[in-house]
Amino acid sequence: MADLFAQDDVSVEMVGGPLADRLRPRSLTDVVGQDHLTGPDGAIGRMVAAGRLSSIIFWGPPGTGKTTISRLLADAVGMRFEPISAVFSGVADLKKVFAAAKEHARMGQRTLLFVDEIHRFNRAQQDSFLPFVEDGTVTLVGATTENPSFELNAALLSRAQVLILRRLDTAALELLLDRAEALMERPLPLDAAAREALIASADGDGRFLLNQVETLYSIDLPDALDPAGLSALLHRRVAVYDKDREGHYNLISALHKSLRGSDPQAALYYLARMLTAGEEPLYVLRRLVRFASEDIGLADPQALVQCLAAKDAYEFLGSPEGELAIVQACLYCSTAPKSNAAYMAMKSAWKSARDTGSLMPPQNILNAPTKLMKQIGYGKGYEYDHEAQEGFSGANYWPEEMEPQTFYAPTDRGFEARVAERIAYWDKLRQERGEA
Numbered sequence: 001m002a003d004l005f006a007q008d009d010v011s012v013e014m015v016g017g018p019l020a021d022r023l024r025p026r027s028l029t030d031v032v033g034q035d036h037l038t039g040p041d042g043a044i045g046r047m048v049a050a051g052r053l054s055s056i057i058f059w060g061p062p063g064t065g066k067t068t069i070s071r072l073l074a075d076a077v078g079m080r081f082e083p084i085s086a087v088f089s090g091v092a093d094l095k096k097v098f099a100a101a102k103e104h105a106r107m108g109q110r111t112l113l114f115v116d117e118i119h120r121f122n123r124a125q126q127d128s129f130l131p132f133v134e135d136g137t138v139t140l141v142g143a144t145t146e147n148p149s150f151e152l153n154a155a156l157l158s159r160a161q162v163l164i165l166r167r168l169d170t171a172a173l174e175l176l177l178d179r180a181e182a183l184m185e186r187p188l189p190l191d192a193a194a195r196e197a198l199i200a201s202a203d204g205d206g207r208f209l210l211n212q213v214e215t216l217y218s219i220d221l222p223d224a225l226d227p228a229g230l231s232a233l234l235h236r237r238v239a240v241y242d243k244d245r246e247g248h249y250n251l252i253s254a255l256h257k258s259l260r261g262s263d264p265q266a267a268l269y270y271l272a273r274m275l276t277a278g279e280e281p282l283y284v285l286r287r288l289v290r291f292a293s294e295d296i297g298l299a300d301p302q303a304l305v306q307c308l309a310a311k312d313a314y315e316f317l318g319s320p321e322g323e324l325a326i327v328q329a330c331l332y333c334s335t336a337p338k339s340n341a342a343y344m345a346m347k348s349a350w351k352s353a354r355d356t357g358s359l360m361p362p363q364n365i366l367n368a369p370t371k372l373m374k375q376i377g378y379g380k381g382y383e384y385d386h387e388a389q390e391g392f393s394g395a396n397y398w399p400e401e402m403e404p405q406t407f408y409a410p411t412d413r414g415f416e417a418r419v420a421e422r423i424a425y426w427d428k429l430r431q432e433r434g435e436a
Contacts, residue, residue, distance in 0.1 A: 019214040020207050023179050028072045031065050032206065033172030034165055043163055044069065048076045053112065055133055055140040057148050057157070060165025063205030066143035067116060069165075074112040079139065080104055082113050086120035094128055101138045111138045118142030119151035126153045133159050167204025174199060176206055180213045188213065189221040190230065197227040201234070248279070252287055255330075259288075260295050264334035271330050281319065281326060285311045288329050296333060297342035299414035306332045337414030345408035352405055359399035392426060394433035 025031050028038045028048065037044045047053050053073060058066040067083070074081035082097055101111040115121070133140050140160060144151060148162050168176075177195070181187050190198060202209035212234055216225075225233065251274050258266035274284060285307065292303040310329035314322035368378035383393035398404050410420040 018211075019180060019183075019217075020210040022183060023176070023210060025065075025068055025072065028069065028076060031069055031072070032175050033168040034065055034069065037163055037165070038069065043161065044073065048073070051077055053077055053079070053139050053141075055160040057118070057142045057144065057152065057160045057162045058165055059144055059146075059148055059162055061167045061204055062145060063202075063207035063209075064165040064168060065206070066165060067114065070112065070114045070141045070143065073141065074114075079110045079112040082111050082138075083116065084113070085116045086118055086125075087116075091125065091128070094125070098132050098137060101132070105137060110136075113138040113140050115140065115142045117144060119144040119146045119148070123153055126156050130155055130159065168202075168206050168209075169204070170199055173202055173204075173206065173209055176209055177213065180210060180217075184217055188216055189224050190216070191224045191226050194225045194227045194230040197230055198234075251277075251279075252284075255284075256287060256291060256295075259291055259330070259334045260338065262334055262338065264331050267330055267334040268327065271327065275323060275326075281314055281323060282311070285314060285326060285329070288326070288333060291333055294343045295338055295340055296336050297339045297416065298419050299337040299339035299341075299411060299416040301415060303333050303336045337416070339411045339413055339416050341408060341410050341416065348405075348407040352407070356399070356402060359401055361399055362396060364395065365397055390429065392429050394430040 028044065031038050034042075036042055039045050040049070058069065060066060070083075071081055073079075080101075082101065084093060084097060097113060101113065104111055118126075129138075129140055132138050142152075142160070148157060177188065177199070188195065188198075198212060199209070201212070215234060219233070251270055255267055255270040255274065258270055271284065275281060289304065289307045289311065292307045296303040307329045310325040313325035316322065317325070363377045364379065364381040364383075366373075366378045368374040373379075383395050385391055385393045385395075388394075396404075408423075410416040410423065412420060
């Protein structure tokens with residue numbers, strides 16, 4: 001059950017243990033970066049003041065204190081702390097936990113059941129908590145890095161309060177460094193710029209930061225490191241990014257909306273976030289191709305060409321050379337004039353097609369490949385547009401039972417403004433010839 005300052009046996013003396021354990025908070029007031037929850041007006045602060053906990057789901061990034069806060073909560077209200085991990089536990093383990101909690105309840109001892117990575121339990125396992133939560137056998141505190149809306153049963157969510165832990169900001173991480181230096185009784189061997197780089201490398205993960213600090217203290221360094229020296233010595237934390245989970249969808253949404261908002265700098269940032277975290281480039285390219293049709297369309301027909309060319313270039317060159325073509329497509333789309341007229345036209349036309357069913361097109365525009373079809377009127381009266389004045393017959397192409405519809409309404413942006421002029425021209429001719 002890895003978490004910031006977490007340890008299974010709180011009675012073990014921390015001297016000589018890992019730095020994160022030695023700096024583990026002893027009270028809720030020592031927890032950094034989560035004042036919105038642990039402060040007097042926060043949900044946790046109010047629960048502790050009342051002396052009674054409700055079931056909770058802690059949702060937040062790694063290394064933000066989910067396990068630590070859960071332990072301290074149990075201490076603050078005098079509850080027995082029972083930790084399990086969804087990674088290593090099954091139904092048999094849960095039965096033992098619930099049986100022990102019932103036994104302690106008979107002796108007047110309430111149990112806080114902490115379930116780390118609760119999202120890894122399947123739906124049936126999650127349902128097994130319900131009767132024991134409802135009858136008060138346990139107060140459930142679950143921890144998850146995944147969006148509870150997607151990963152947890154609705155029944156379980158309805159019985160628990162979801163509290164969101166924030167990634168640790170610069171001030172909170174700086175405070176952790178100060179505490180580490182006070183404990184070690186010497187400053188970190190870093191210059192000011194390297195200290196900032198160390199904080200940035202943690203990406204809001206306090207546990208990762210303290211592990212890096214412990215590595216620095218374990219090495220005898222003759223001089224303070226600059227950022228380059230720090231980078232050479234330590235590995236940077238890999239960005240939190242699961243390609244099939246919420247981080248994936250959050251970043252692709254941010255990329256799409258930055259493109260739509262014509263912000264090439266933000267779009268390039270989110271593109272970089274995804275690709276440097278290991279996203280499949282072809283997934284990003286598929287989204288760019290979709291964007292070119294959905295959000296640009298005929299306002300700039302070259303956008304789709306650029307995106308498909310980027311796909312071909314990437315497949316031809318591979319990584320990392322081919323990623324520049326993705327960048328080019330991203331920048332082209334973000335700076336192109338925008339129109340969702342084609343997208344809206346598609347939605348309207350598809351709805352009309354579903355609503356009108358199997359209406360027959362007018363006979364004059366149907367081919368007559370057989371004698372019978374010709375006899376019953378197929379193709380009769382068809383006007384060949386190329387032979388008409390201005391290459392336009394003005395004929396009706398709609399089913400007799402259906403009024404002509406307008407699905408596509410081009411904007412006045414980019415090339416689509418010229419498309420609008422063309423449509424207006426054909427409409428004018430159609431009206432004139434209909435009145436003649």
